[in-house]
Amino acid sequence: MSQPAPRRRAPRNSLSADLIVDRALGLLDAKGPGAFSMRALAEDLGVGTMALYTYFRGKDEIFRAARDRVLAAYRPPSTSGNWDEQLRAVCLAMYELFIGRPAVLHLLAQGHAEGDFADAATVTMERILLLLRQSGLGREEAARAAGTLLRYTIGSALREVRDCGMPGQIETMRVRMASLSPALHPTVTDLAPELATVLSDGVGQYTFGLDLILAGLQGLAAHAAD
Amino acid sequence: MSQPAPRRRAPRNSLSADLIVDRALGLLDAKGPGAFSMRALAEDLGVGTMALYTYFRGKDEIFRAARDRVLAAYRPPSTSGNWDEQLRAVCLAMYELFIGRPAVLHLLAQGHAEGDFADAATVTMERILLLLRQSGLGREEAARAAGTLLRYTIGSALREVRDCGMPGQIETMRVRMASLSPALHPTVTDLAPELATVLSDGVGQYTFGLDLILAGLQGLAAHAAD
DNA sequence: CGCCCTACCGTACGCTGTACGGTAGGAACG
DNA sequence: CGTTCCTACCGTACAGCGTACGGTAGGGCG
Numbered sequence: 001m002s003q004p005a006p007r008r009r010a011p012r013n014s015l016s017a018d019l020i021v022d023r024a025l026g027l028l029d030a031k032g033p034g035a036f037s038m039r040a041l042a043e044d045l046g047v048g049t050m051a052l053y054t055y056f057r058g059k060d061e062i063f064r065a066a067r068d069r070v071l072a073a074y075r076p077p078s079t080s081g082n083w084d085e086q087l088r089a090v091c092l093a094m095y096e097l098f099i100g101r102p103a104v105l106h107l108l109a110q111g112h113a114e115g116d117f118a119d120a121a122t123v124t125m126e127r128i129l130l131l132l133r134q135s136g137l138g139r140e141e142a143a144r145a146a147g148t149l150l151r152y153t154i155g156s157a158l159r160e161v162r163d164c165g166m167p168g169q170i171e172t173m174r175v176r177m178a179s180l181s182p183a184l185h186p187t188v189t190d191l192a193p194e195l196a197t198v199l200s201d202g203v204g205q206y207t208f209g210l211d212l213i214l215a216g217l218q219g220l221a222a223h224a225a226d
Numbered sequence: 227m228s229q230p231a232p233r234r235r236a237p238r239n240s241l242s243a244d245l246i247v248d249r250a251l252g253l254l255d256a257k258g259p260g261a262f263s264m265r266a267l268a269e270d271l272g273v274g275t276m277a278l279y280t281y282f283r284g285k286d287e288i289f290r291a292a293r294d295r296v297l298a299a300y301r302p303p304s305t306s307g308n309w310d311e312q313l314r315a316v317c318l319a320m321y322e323l324f325i326g327r328p329a330v331l332h333l334l335a336q337g338h339a340e341g342d343f344a345d346a347a348t349v350t351m352e353r354i355l356l357l358l359r360q361s362g363l364g365r366e367e368a369a370r371a372a373g374t375l376l377r378y379t380i381g382s383a384l385r386e387v388r389d390c391g392m393p394g395q396i397e398t399m400r401v402r403m404a405s406l407s408p409a410l411h412p413t414v415t416d417l418a419p420e421l422a423t424v425l426s427d428g429v430g431q432y433t434f435g436l437d438l439i440l441a442g443l444q445g446l447a448a449h450a451a452d
Numbered sequence: 453c454g455c456c457c458t459a460c461c462g463t464a465c466g467c468t469g470t471a472c473g474g475t476a477g478g479a480a481c482g
Numbered sequence: 483c484g485t486t487c488c489t490a491c492c493g494t495a496c497a498g499c500g501t502a503c504g505g506t507a508g509g510g511c512g
Contacts, residue, residue, distance in 0.1 A: 109335050109384060122406060122411055122414060123411075125411075125414055126410075126411045126412075126413050126414050129413040129414060129417055130413045133413060133417075139416075139417055139420045140420045140423070140424065142417060142420070143417050143420035143421045143423075143424045144424050144430075144431060144434045144435075145434075145435075145438070146421075147424055147425075147431050147434075147435070148378075148431070148434060148435030148438060151378065151381040151382045151384075151385055151431075151435065152374075152377060152378045152381055152435065153381075154381050154384070154385075155377040155378055155379075155380050155381020155382070155384065156377045156381070158335060158377075158380070158381065158384075159373075159377055159380075180348060184352075185348055185349075185351075185352045186352075186356075187352050187355040187356045187359060188348060188351055188352050188355060190365075191355055191359075191365055191368060191369050194365045194366045194368070194369035195369045195372075197366070197369075198366065198369045198370050198373055199373075204370075205370060205373050205374070205377075208370045208371075208373075208374060209370070209371075209373070209374030209377065209378065209439070211442065212371070212374060212438070212439050212442030212443060212446070213435070213438050213439055213442060214442070215441065215442035215445050215446075216437070216438030216439060216440070216441035216442045217438060219441050219445075220438070220441075
């Protein structure tokens, strides 16, 4: 009977930059960055597509705003103990932030990151650098160590959220390993079970590497305190 | 005068999967994955767009083939020395492979990776795992350590090739740091020069973190040899 | 020679981001 | 209250994307 409801014009100030970013984050987390589109976001807000351009220059600007919103709101956990224990807790929390917000992680990995340290919210960076300095590391060493921790954390989180497709991945990996020649790749085939196990243990895998880095830092710090 | 040259039909077997992957890699490395399109690739090959679908199911399959081509052709450098020196050389070479082939790296980071160890070519994985086992690490430890090295290497390389936009990045980072309150973020502002310096030193930053991880592994290996 | 198989391709559909111009509704003012 | 103006919202349109579908042409073979 009725037309497909040609959508009444939305009331005058039903929109705002904050509202847009809110729904954008919702969509991003729900459907992933691939399924995100201006038209979908606008429809979700009950608004014409071009209304969004009143508040943002374009899609990238919405992405940036969404990322900044999440990172700016994030506060690293309060910690106590030795500098290395605290560093461990702060990094692990950052890792879990990324895991819980795959959208933000994808934006970071996909070119929507400007500058190494702005990525993980300045507050977190401040904490990390302070702890590194307290450990006795020099100025440049501390800066480099912070970069290392960031890179490793983002790299690890990226691995983990890849399409949320753990089962599929483990399966294709088994297939690939089964097709390997034990003569050509003896160690890989020998360690196949361990590799498969490890692949499904995200946090364990992350902390393993994190502890390696922290151990290395302890060595550096001890050496610096000569 | 003449029509815009309606493009004669290409001779019968002017195409092949290998040829397509070749040009795809060329385009990918030249213009980046964003500017890559079926139409562009076909035109580059002097062929109608849909001809590509005779050899590949679609764009993703071409991506996968390109990635597999590069990784399968890659051989880690021959090395000598202690296990940790060799490991260092192999990982550094892998890092440089990624830096030299941004396209492949993007594909790895963007969901076109299936399984942790298939990423970096089985040959490299074999070398890494073998060296780790030779160091005295246990089976699971070796598997985890290999994962750590991969994650860190990919994470680092991703940082480095981000839009090849080093200058822009450093600039925006300076701006951000200049707008920080020294009272709120004393350590960050204090270390601003070091952070900026470090940001522009890709390989140095990578080897710094790599050596941290290797130091951690040495500790683990020594402990394992009890 | 004639047929067939298939590599190549033209067209079309639904999707994307967004430039441009129009419209309507609230505020401000006489 | 009437008028005008500003601007938030929006409809349309365009160029580009990946690709489904159907057609065509040309080499291989009977």
